Amino acid sequence: MSSPNQGLYSLATIIKRLEAVASRFEDIEETKRTVQSKRQSSTSTVTSFIEAPPTATTPPPPPPPPPPPPPPPAIVVQAVTPPSVQAFDAIVIDAKLKPFMELTKAFAPRFLVDQVDLFAQELDVLRGILLIAAACKKPDQKAFGELLNPLQVSIEGVTRAKEANRKEREWFNHLTVVAEGAVCVGWVTAPKPGQYVSEIRDSTMFYSNRVLKEFKEKDTRHAEWVRAFVAIMDEMKRYIMENHSTGLVWNASGVSVSEYKAPSSSGTPPPPPPPPAGVPPAPAPAAGGVAAVFADLNRGEAVTKGLRKVDKSEMTHKNPDLRASSVVPASTAAKKPMKPTKPQALMGKKPGKFALEGNKWLIEYQEDQPALEVTDVELNQTVNLFGCKNTTVLVKGKVNAVTLINCTKTSILVESVISTVSITKSPSFALQITGFAPTVQVDSSDSGQIYLSKACLDVEITTAKCSAINVSLPVEGEEEGIFQEQAVPEMLKSVVKDGKLVTTVVEHVG
Numbered sequence: 432m433s434s435p436n437q438g439l440y441s442l443a444t445i446i447k448r449l450e451a452v453a454s455r456f457e458d459i460e461e462t463k464r465t466v467q468s469k470r471q472s473s474t475s476t477v478t479s480f481i482e483a484p485p486t487a488t489t490p491p492p493p494p495p496p497p498p499p500p501p502p503p504p505a506i507v508v509q510a511v512t513p514p515s516v517q518a519f520d521a522i523v524i525d526a527k528l529k530p531f532m533e534l535t536k537a538f539a540p541r542f543l544v545d546q547v548d549l550f551a552q553e554l555d556v557l558r559g560i561l562l563i564a565a566a567c568k569k570p571d572q573k574a575f576g577e578l579l580n581p582l583q584v585s586i587e588g589v590t591r592a593k594e595a596n597r598k599e600r601e602w603f604n605h606l607t608v609v610a611e612g613a614v615c616v617g618w619v620t621a622p623k624p625g626q627y628v629s630e631i632r633d634s635t636m637f638y639s640n641r642v643l644k645e646f647k648e649k650d651t652r653h654a655e656w657v658r659a660f661v662a663i664m665d666e667m668k669r670y671i672m673e674n675h676s677t678g679l680v681w682n683a684s685g686v687s688v689s690e691y692k693a694p695s696s697s698g699t700p701p702p703p704p705p706p707p708a709g710v711p712p713a714p715a716p717a718a719g720g721v722a723a724v725f726a727d728l729n730r731g732e733a734v735t736k737g738l739r740k741v742d743k744s745e746m747t748h749k750n751p752d753l754r755a756s757s758v759v760p761a762s763t764a765a766k767k768p769m770k771p772t773k774p775q776a777l778m779g780k781k782p783g784k785f786a787l788e789g790n791k792w793l794i795e796y797q798e799d800q801p802a803l804e805v806t807d808v809e810l811n812q813t814v815n816l817f818g819c820k821n822t823t824v825l826v827k828g829k830v831n832a833v834t835l836i837n838c839t840k841t842s843i844l845v846e847s848v849i850s851t852v853s854i855t856k857s858p859s860f861a862l863q864i865t866g867f868a869p870t871v872q873v874d875s876s877d878s879g880q881i882y883l884s885k886a887c888l889d890v891e892i893t894t895a896k897c898s899a900i901n902v903s904l905p906v907e908g909e910e911e912g913i914f915q916e917q918a919v920p921e922m923l924k925s926v927v928k929d930g931k932l933v934t935t936v937v938e939h940v941g
Contacts, residue, residue, distance in 0.1 A: 513565035515674045519558060522670045523663065528554060531659040538652050543602055546592035546609050553585035557616045560679075563691055569681035570688040578688065582616055583799065589613040590821070604641045605653075608660060611635040614801040615664050619679045624671045630802055632664040634823075637882070640912040781818070790831075791815055797822045810849060816841060835860060854879065864890070873897050882914060894919055 512520075528551060535547045560578060570578070593610040597603060615631040618624035639657045646653035674680065685691075744750060784795040785803065792805055792814040800822040805814055808828040816824060819838040826833065829847040838857040845852065847866030854860055855874045862871070863882040871892045873879060878899045883890060885905050894900055898921055903914035922937040 513562065515565055515680070516558060516561050518674055519561055519670055522666050524554065524558070527659070527663045527666045531656075531663060534652070534656055534659055538650070539605070539656075540599070540602060542592070542596045542599065543605055543609075546589060546596075546606060549585065549588045549592055550609055550613055553582070553589060553613060553616055556581050556585050557619070560619055563688060564679055564681050565685075566682055567685045567688045567691050568683060574688050579620070582619075586613050586616070586799075604638045604645065605656070607638045608635050608642065608657065611638060612660060612664060615667060617801055618667075618671060618675075622678050624675055624678060625668050627802070628664055628668045628671060632661060632668075635661070635664075637912060637914075641914070644913055787812075792830075793817075794819065794824060814843075814845075816843065829866070873900060876900075892919070897921075 532547055532551060536544055539547075560582065563578065569575075590610050590613070593603075593606040596606055599606070612631060612635045615628050617631075618627045621627040639661060642657050643654050781796045783797045784793055785797065786793055790809070790812045792808070792812060794803065794805075794815065795817045797803060797819045798821060800819075803822060803824045805824065805826045806828070808814075808826065808830050810829060810831060812830050813832045813834065814824070814826055814830055816833075816835045816838050818836075819841045821840050822838075823842045824844070826843065826845040829849065830845070831848070832850045833843065833845055833848055833852045835841060835843065835854045835857045837855075838860065840859045841857060842861035842863075844863045844865065845868070846864075848864070848868035851870045851872060852862060852864070852868050853872045853874075854862065854876055857876045857879075859878045860876060861880045861882075864871075864887045865884050867884075867886045868890055871881060871890055873881075873892070873894045875896045877897060879897070880901055880903065881892065882903045883905070888904070892902065897919070900919040901916050902919060903916045905911075906913045906915050920936040923934050924937045925932055925934040927933070
């Protein structure tokens with residue numbers, strides 16, 4: 432049996448030997464780390480000496496990422512023009528309208544050229560409607576009315592060009608010819624479009640004949656110009672009879688008008704790329720400071736609109752007491768605010784009326800109607816127009832009487848009247864009698880035109896509080912439609928003879 436001292440000796444020996452082994456392992460590991468660090472140091476030194484420049488202290492930045500591939504090019508789809516529109520371009524636009532425009536530019540003044548350009552724009556709007564009709568189903572009345580709004584605006588533009596140049600007496604008949612013929616595009620609303628265009632053509636012939644007569648021996652280009660314009664309507668009628676003889680033809684299998692998108696002549700460019708993410712929006716400029724001062728200065732005269740007028744009692748150079756106190760008192764009497772006027776566009780528009788009530792034809796509040804026809808009339812019936820504007824009324828047959836009241840720029844054509852044609856407070860009217868009427872009464876109306884037939888030369892015309900009333904009489908021996916215009920006297924002279932007041936017309940001689 433071993434003693435305790437011998438066991439302790441054995442344990443101490445074992446511990447020493449373990450410590451020796453651990454120390455040996457540590458020496459081996461340290462040697463390995465030293466050799467590995469020396470190898471890495473030598474390798475980096477050689478690499479930096481070969482690849483890096485001598486002055487480089489930091490590694491080069493990584494290369495930028497490659498740019499994204501460009502987007503594919505947009506596919507351009509060429510729209511196919513419908514055959515009906517191709518026919519319109521060939522028959523009306525290319526064959527007649529373009530030569531007419533070139534002829535106008537060759538000799539006409541600028542204001543007539545501008546009016547003809549407006550007429551060409553009007554036909555372009557009509558072409559757009561033809562495109563829609565060829566691709567869409569027939570819309571309801573409301574949607575169709577919205578389609579016609581640009582066409583109505585174009586017609587009004589041609590008419591305004593005529594009214595703005597009334598002072599151009601030498602060219603006013605030319606302006607009127609274009610304005611009268613501009614409404615021919617309204618055939619898209621007529622059940623008999625060919626007949627409609629024929630009637631518009633006939634209405635322009637009156638002023639066309641005046642141009643032919645006036646420049647018959649002066650310049651033949653005017654006659655050529657008239658024939659070129661009339662040819663536009665003739666060819667338009669031919670186009671209508673070939674493509675839309677019973678009215679505007681719609682595409683029964685097409686899309687709705689709301690889904691229709693007008694084709695463009697060229698491909699649409701791709702949209703711009705979105706802004707890069709993370710870029711904050713530009714800050715809004717400050718409301719005050721120097722920038723605000725320069726912004727006000729750039730407004731010009733409008734910068735003083737907010738200033739009020741200074742009263743004399745508030746002027747220090749005219750009031751010594753104010754100079755002494757250096758205080759300007761506030762105005763004692765507050766100004767009463769002005770009640771804003773209601774814009775004309777917001778005023779209530781009364782509904783139009785066109786009806787036969789008893790023995791009276793009532794035509795009221797009609798606007799921009801190119802050809803309202805009153806047919807199947809009887810001898811005991813009267814035709815009453817009230818509150819109409821930019822409207823033409825055709826009375827076919829013999830009636831008892833015709834009345835115009837509060838109408839503006841309204842024309843009426845009657846065949847025969849048994850009693851009287853009465854015109855009251857109706858500026859810029861036009862009356863044409865193709866048959867017979869015994870009496871014409873004009874009261875409180877300006878700028879009127881009265882055209883008489885050869886059977887109506889015995890008419891009695893009475894005027895009161897009127898100005899610029901002209902009566903056109905047919906010329907004996909000339910063809911039908913040639914008139915001679917004579918003005919109704921406006922200046923009267925009254926003298927007292929034998930206790931009575933005698934009034935005569937003042938005649939200017941020389």
